[in-house]
Amino acid sequence: MKFLLPVTFLITCLFNSKVEARWKPKIGTTWNYVLNDDLGFDVAKETAEVVDIDYETSTEVINKLHKKNISVICYFSVGTFEDFRDDADDFLAIKDLVRDPYVEWEGEYWLDYRVKGLKNLIEKHGYLTEPSKWENPLTVKDTIDYAIWLAETAHKKNLSIGLKNIPGTIDKLGSYFDFAINESCVNFDECYLYENFLKSGKPVFGVTYYGLTAENKERLCRNLYGLPISMIIKENRELYQDVIFFNGKETCGKNFDTGL
Structure with missing residues (x-):
């Protein structure tokens, strides 16, 4: 490897008010990924066992999901700055924390998560960019250290x-x-990189974009053979509620190995 690239790092935290012990999902659990709710999230039609939604989703929606015994993952980015968040000014007030734009999503910017003060903001509520833009670019070790701190916290x-x-x-x-x-x-x-993680008994929730096309079917069948990843398919990247749950035996044939 010629150089170490900065890392796009996002985590997901789950809050489940019905249990005292920390929630540990099981392999094979169905999920849905819904970050765009401008059409209105319809709790009544949700059939997934777990739903990943934005952390600013209303308490009313979360409570309704819990009443249906649906676990709720709270999504927020800890590796990028989003200029539309209520606490945006707090991030901008810290010198050198917010850096250049993250080109994949409008309104997002890279964070230098080594800068003092970020961890206090995170407690309160990558590989894809050019390293030459930073005099002192993030390294894989920086990301590992930050991720461990996040998990332990x-x-x-x-x-x-x-x-x-x-x-x-x-x-x-x-x-x-x-x-x-x-x-x-x-x-x-x-x-395949998740094979050891899955063997440890921990689930992987996956999403594939742009529908169940012939090309996507081939990729799904080839990549998921023997791997029990809970995969969903979205028609685009808008992340509305509508979802297709991947069924390997239906999509790929009766000889497909689900890994379960």
């Missing part, structure tokens, strides 16, 4: 925590996290 508060994306670190970080979430591992042929 969540567990001290009796919260479950999941590692989102960066599958190349899963073998180093898997023991610290309770579950994992991945976007598009079938498109990058990297689902």
